[in-house]
Amino acid sequence: MRNAHDRVDPAANRIAPGPSPATTKVVVHGVSRVFPRKGETLEAVVGVDLAVETGEFVCLLGPSGCGKSTLLNIIGGFLEPTSGYVQIDGQVVTGPHPRRVFVLQEYGIFPWASVWDNVALGLTKRPKEERERITRHYVDLVGLKGFEDSFPSEISGGMQQRVAVARALAVSPDIVFMDEPLGALDSLTRLQMRREILKIWREEKLTILFVTHDVDEALQLGERIVVMTARPGTIREIVKVDLPHPRDFGSLEYGRAKNRLFELLGVSHAV
Amino acid sequence: MSTWPFAVTAAALATILLARKLRDPIAAVLLPLSVAVIFICAWQYSCDAMSYELPLSDGTVRRIELFPTPWQTLVDNVQPIRDGTLLSFSIMSVYRVAVGFGIAAIIGIPLGLWAGWYMRSFQALNPLFQFLRPISPIAWIPFAVLWFGIKDSAAIFLIGLSSFFPIVTGTLTAVRAIPGVYVRTANNYGIEGFELFRRVVFPACLPQIVTSLRMALGIAWMVIVAAEMIAVDSGLGYQIMDSRNASNYARVAGAMVTIGLIGVALDFAMRRLEHLDQVRWGFSRL
Numbered sequence: 005m006r007n008a009h010d011r012v013d014p015a016a017n018r019i020a021p022g023p024s025p026a027t028t029k030v031v032v033h034g035v036s037r038v039f040p041r042k043g044e045t046l047e048a049v050v051g052v053d054l055a056v057e058t059g060e061f062v063c064l065l066g067p068s069g070c071g072k073s074t075l076l077n078i079i080g081g082f083l084e085p086t087s088g089y090v091q092i093d094g095q096v097v098t099g100p101h102p103r104r105v106f107v108l109q110e111y112g113i114f115p116w117a118s119v120w121d122n123v124a125l126g127l128t129k130r131p132k133e134e135r136e137r138i139t140r141h142y143v144d145l146v147g148l149k150g151f152e153d154s155f156p157s158e159i160s161g162g163m164q165q166r167v168a169v170a171r172a173l174a175v176s177p178d179i180v181f182m183d184e185p186l187g188a189l190d191s192l193t194r195l196q197m198r199r200e201i202l203k204i205w206r207e208e209k210l211t212i213l214f215v216t217h218d219v220d221e222a223l224q225l226g227e228r229i230v231v232m233t234a235r236p237g238t239i240r241e242i243v244k245v246d247l248p249h250p251r252d253f254g255s256l257e258y259g260r261a262k263n264r265l266f267e268l269l270g271v272s273h274a275v
Numbered sequence: 276m277s278t279w280p281f282a283v284t285a286a287a288l289a290t291i292l293l294a295r296k297l298r299d300p301i302a303a304v305l306l307p308l309s310v311a312v313i314f315i316c317a318w319q320y321s322c323d324a325m326s327y328e329l330p331l332s333d334g335t336v337r338r339i340e341l342f343p344t345p346w347q348t349l350v351d352n353v354q355p356i357r358d359g360t361l362l363s364f365s366i367m368s369v370y371r372v373a374v375g376f377g378i379a380a381i382i383g384i385p386l387g388l389w390a391g392w393y394m395r396s397f398q399a400l401n402p403l404f405q406f407l408r409p410i411s412p413i414a415w416i417p418f419a420v421l422w423f424g425i426k427d428s429a430a431i432f433l434i435g436l437s438s439f440f441p442i443v444t445g446t447l448t449a450v451r452a453i454p455g456v457y458v459r460t461a462n463n464y465g466i467e468g469f470e471l472f473r474r475v476v477f478p479a480c481l482p483q484i485v486t487s488l489r490m491a492l493g494i495a496w497m498v499i500v501a502a503e504m505i506a507v508d509s510g511l512g513y514q515i516m517d518s519r520n521a522s523n524y525a526r527v528a529g530a531m532v533t534i535g536l537i538g539v540a541l542d543f544a545m546r547r548l549e550h551l552d553q554v555r556w557g558f559s560r561l
Contacts, residue, residue: 082459102465112460115556116478126464128474157556175464 029179029211030056030079035088037074047236048074052088054230054239056213061205063226064215067269071237072215073183079213080104080181092179102126104179105172109187113156113167119143120152122167126175142170145204162193169201173208182214186221198224202249219265223258224251231268241268277323280316287312315345343525348532351525360514365533367510368499371427372541375434376495383439384484387446388476397447404444412437413501420506429506430499437498438491445487449480482549482557489545496538 032054038045048071056062064072077083079090081100090097092104105126106112113122123143127135143152146166156164165185172180182201186194202225205212216222222229229243243265247257287309294305325341343351355361390400412433423429453476461467461475503512511530518526548554 080463082462100463100465102463104463106459106463108456108459110456112456114457114460114475114478116481116553118552125460125466128466128470155552155556 027058028055029058029060029092030054030213031091032075032079033088033091035075035078035085035090037071037078037083037086049078049085050236050238052237052239054242056211059209059211061202061210061212061214061225061227063222063229064213064232065219065222065226065229065265065269066217066232066237067234068217070232070234072217072232074237075232076106076181076183076213076215080106080179082106101178103175103177104181105175105177106181106183107165107168107172107185109184111156111164111168111188113164113171115156118153118155119148119159119167122156123148123170123174125171138174142174145173146170146200160193162189162197165189165197166200169204173204173210177210179211179213182212184215184217186216194221199250201225219262219269220253223247223261223265229265231265233270243268277319280320280323284313284316287316318342318345343528347525348528351523352529355514355526355529361529361533364509364511364514364530365537367507368503368512368534369537371430371502371507371510372434372492372495372499375431375436376438376492378431379435379438379442379491379495380488383442384446387443387484388450388472388480390443391447391450391480392472392476397451401447404440404447408440408444412498416502416505419502423506425507427507430502430510433502433506434495434499438495441491441494442484442487445490446480446484449483449487450476452483453479478553482554485545485548485554488548489542492541492545493538496534496541500534 032052035049035052036047037049038047040046052075064075066072074083078085079092079097081090081097081104092101114125117125120139120143124135124139127138130138143149146169148163148166148170151159151163156167159167165188168185186197189197198221201212204210214222214225216225223245226245229245231240231243232238233240243261245261247255247261252258290305290309294302294309296302297305322340322342322344327339328336329339330336352361355364390396390404415433415436419429419432423432457475457479461471466474499510500512500515503510504516507513511534514530515527518524518530549558
C-alpha cells in the first residue's frame with residue numbers, strides 16, 4: 005500500500021518564481037500588503053510567491069484573517085500590493101478585468117433585477133441574440149430554468165449563489181476568483197454546490213482560485229491547496245491533492261490528507 | 276344636545292370588536308369604516324359641546340357655533356359640488372402640486388444621484404442643502420409673490436421648493452448607503468460611466484427614492500394650502516381663505532375634507548409605486 009504522504013507531497017510543489025512556462029496563467033511574485041491601522045501597520049500578506057496553471061483549481065486555505073481574501077483581491081486587481089507584483093498571461097495586473105470575475109460570499113447579485121438580467125449583467129456589449137443564447141445556456145447550466153423572471157428575494161440562498169456563478173460564467177471568464185462563495189449556505193446545499201462547481205470547472209475548462217477556511221472544502225475541490233498562516237499572511241505549504249474524484253469523506257487517504265492539512269494549520273481536528 | 280353620536284359610536288365600537296376576528300376583506304373594510312363613523316360622531320359631539328347660547332340685548336338668545344357640524348358641512352357644500360367650483364379648485368391644487376413636484380423630482384433625483392456619488396460634490400453641496408432644507412417653504416411666500424405675482428407660477432415655485440429638498444437629500448442619502456458589494460460587482464464587470472448610474476446606482480437607490488418622493492408629495496400637499504391662501508386666487512387653499520373672509524366656515528371645513536380625501540388618494544398612488552418589482556425588494560427582508 006502506498007503511503008498517503010506520497011499522494012500529498014508538499015515539498016515537490018513549491019513553485020519557484022521566475023520565467024514561467026507557456027501554460028502558466030498567474031504568477032504572484034513577492035507580493036506583500038500592509039494596511040495602516042490606528043497608527044500601526046498591519047501586515048496582511050507578506051512575501052507571497054505563487055504560480056497557477058491554466059485550467060487549474062487552486063484553493064487558498066487558512067484561518068480567518070490570514071490574508072487569503074486580501075491575496076485574492078490583489079490577484080484580481082481590486083487591491084494594489086504594497087510590494088511585489090502579479091502577472092496574468094505575462095501582463096502585470098493593474099486593476100479589475102471584466103473576464104476575471106469574482107464570486108463572493110455575499111453574492112453581489114442585484115436584488116432589483118430578475119435572475120435573467122442578473123446572469124446577463126456582463127453581456128451588455130454583445131449582440132442581442134448572442135446575449136440571449138449565452139444567458140439561456142448558463143441559466144440552464146446552474147439549474148435555474150423556470151426561475152428566469154424571479155427576483156433574488158424570491159429564491160433561496162443556494163439559488164442566489166447559482167445566479168452569481170452563472171453570471172460569472174456567462175462572460176466566458178479567464179479566471180474565476182471565488183471568495184468563500186459557499187460560506188452563507190447550509191451544509192447540505194454546500195456539498196451539492198461543490199459538486200456542481202467541480203462539474204462546471206471540468207466542462208468549461210476554467211481556472212479557479214478558491215478561498216476557503218474549510219479544510220473539507222479545500223480538500224474536495226482543489227488540485228492544489230495553498231495553506232496559509234495568519235498574521236502575517238504567508239504561505240505555509242502548497243499541498244498537491246492527488247485524490248481521484250469523487251472525493252469521499254470516509255476514505256482512508258482522505259482522512260490522512262485532512263490530518264496533514266490540520267497539522268499544517270497548527271490545529272488538531274480531534275475535539 | 277343630540278344623543279345620536281353616542282348611540283352610533285356604541286354601535287361602531289361593537290362592530291370593531293366583532294370585525295377584529297373576521298376574515299380579511301371584510302375586516303379591512305369594516306374596521307376603518309367604523310373608525311370613520313366614530314370620528315364623525317366625535318366631530319358632531321365636539322360641535323355640540325363647543326357651541327353655546329349668547330343672550331342678546333333684545334332678550335333673545337343666539338346659538339354660537341365654533342365649528343360646523345358634519346351635516347352642515349355637507350349641506351353647505353352641495354352648491355360648490357354641484358356648480359363645479361369645488362372640483363375645479365381641487366384640479367387647480369392638484370395641477371400645481373403635480374407640476375411643482377414633477378419639476379422638483381426631475382431636478383432633484385439626478386442632482387441627488389450626482390451629489391451622493393461623487394465625494395467632492397457631496398462635500399460641496401450637502402451643507403447648502405442642509406441649510407436650505409429646514410427653512411419652511413411658507414417663509415418663501417413673500418418672495419414668491421414678489422417674483423411671480425399672484426399667479427400659478429408662484430404656487431408652483433413654492434411647491435417645487437418644498438418637494439425639492441426631501442427628494443434631493445433622500446436620493447443623496449440613498450446613494451451614500453449603497454452596499455459596496457454592488458459597486459464592486461459593477462467594477463468587476465466593467466460597468467462604468469452613465470451605465471453605472473443607469474444599471475446600478477439608480478436602481479439600487481430606487482426604493483429610497485420612491486419613499487422620499489412619497490414624503491415630498493405629502494409635504495407638497497400640505498404646503499399647497501398655505502401657498503394658495505396667499506399667492507393665488509384659486510384652489511382649495513384659496514377657498515379656505517376666501518370662505519373664512521366670508522365667515523362661511525362650512526366651506527372651510529368642506530375644503531379641509533376635500534384636502535384630506537385627495538391626500539389619501541395621492542398617498543395610495545405613491546404606495547402603488549412601492550409595489551413595483553424594481554422597488555419592492557427594498558422593503559422586504561431578503
